[in-house]
Amino acid sequence: MSKLPAISPRVFSGMQPTGALHLGNYLGALVQWVKMQDTHECIYCVVDMHAITQARSVWGGPEELRNAIRMSTAAYMAAGVDTKKSIIFNQSQVAAHAELAWVFNCIARMGWLNRMTQFKEKAGKDRENASTGLFIYPNLMAADILTYRATHVPVGEDQKQHLELARDIAQKFNNDFHDEIVAEGFADGDFFPLCEPVITGPATRVMSLRDGSRKMSKSEPSEMSRINLTDDADAISNKVRKARTDPDALPSEPKGLEGRPEAQNLVGIYAALSGTTPEAVLKDFGGAQFGKFKPALADLAVEKIGPIGAEMNRLLGDPAEIDRILADGSARAREIAAPVIDTVKDIVGLLRT
Ligand code: TYM
Numbered sequence: 001m002s003k004l005p006a007i008s009p010r011v012f013s014g015m016q017p018t019g020a021l022h023l024g025n026y027l028g029a030l031v032q033w034v035k036m037q038d039t040h041e042c043i044y045c046v047v048d049m050h051a052i053t054q055a056r057s058v059w060g061g062p063e064e065l066r067n068a069i070r071m072s073t074a075a076y077m078a079a080g081v082d083t084k085k086s087i088i089f090n091q092s093q094v095a096a097h098a099e100l101a102w103v104f105n106c107i108a109r110m111g112w113l114n115r116m117t118q119f120k121e122k123a124g125k126d127r128e129n130a131s132t133g134l135f136i137y138p139n140l141m142a143a144d145i146l147t148y149r150a151t152h153v154p155v156g157e158d159q160k161q162h163l164e165l166a167r168d169i170a171q172k173f174n175n176d177f178h179d180e181i182v183a184e185g186f187a188d189g190d191f192f193p194l195c196e197p198v199i200t201g202p203a204t205r206v207m208s209l210r211d212g213s214r215k216m217s218k219s220e221p222s223e224m225s226r227i228n229l230t231d232d233a234d235a236i237s238n239k240v241r242k243a244r245t246d247p248d249a250l251p252s253e254p255k256g257l258e259g260r261p262e263a264q265n266l267v268g269i270y271a272a273l274s275g276t277t278p279e280a281v282l283k284d285f286g287g288a289q290f291g292k293f294k295p296a297l298a299d300l301a302v303e304k305i306g307p308i309g310a311e312m313n314r315l316l317g318d319p320a321e322i323d324r325i326l327a328d329g330s331a332r333a334r335e336i337a338a339p340v341i342d343t344v345k346d347i348v349g350l351l352r353t
Pocket of ligand 1: 012013014016017025026027029047050140141142144145153154156157159162204205206207215217
């Protein structure tokens, strides 16, 4: 019989350490991560094993990867994740993720993974040349979450399909091993929870500053398309002022933003950075030209994002301390993960002697 406690609310989320984190990562996920620390037990992961699913040219090489892991850790902390309240660690230091991912590779169906739109986007036209890791990446992501039997996952809109897959995997595991799960003492047969995506706020999908139809992303070649958390005040201000817009004034209601993706994006960013809603922003700026709105947005972005970059630089000045934080977080994460992966092995019949 398993000694695991019943499922209780727990938050898990992660980001890939490939290049600098940007405004989309911050508004889509990090802001929510910080908030949830006050109400939940939270585990935040630097998903370094996910980073290597892409070509080496994307993540650089071992030295770049190590630096990027430290940089992501610094970004989490600079944005407000508090290691006294929450766990921060890097994925590869907790072997249970890879072990559970293998079990999930045997649970998830080819057809499910074939439907993943992110694989199609990332693999592009040359599917035959994508790594097999990239294809089964969503199984590892499900394992990240379910290694801790986490119930809530704060992410941006683009992760929704992956989280639906995580729910399908949890459900199929619970069904396939129903009798064994009950025998382990989980009377209702729910060993894994069906995690809830937490996708909220006015900026769950931040778009490129150069093209309102494309997501803000690390892989976009133009630096002007995104605000990095490491950008200084001049860079932030310059990128906002040069952001693509249309020639019309701002409408007085969100309805008027339809068909105006760039305007909609900038209003959403303003709302998210100021902790209000697009309605409230348009109450203040309805009728204004971008010549007035952009400087206000630039000032706000500098005020909110500027200090994060400065704090990241301070933290990165002491890499040994960052490594110590990751070692401590990994030890805490391993403690939660160990009885879960042990119970999974017992349920499946992977003999432990
Ligand atoms: P990643 O590293 O691409 O992005 C990290 C987080 O940032 C969000 N995000 C955005 N939100 C709004 N607008 C954008 N333009 C934008 N770009 C990125 C993402 O939605 C995400 O929340 N597969 C995940 C990492 C992952 C994970 C997990 C997440 C691995 N295991 C377990 C949650 C739980 C990814 O590649 O995110």
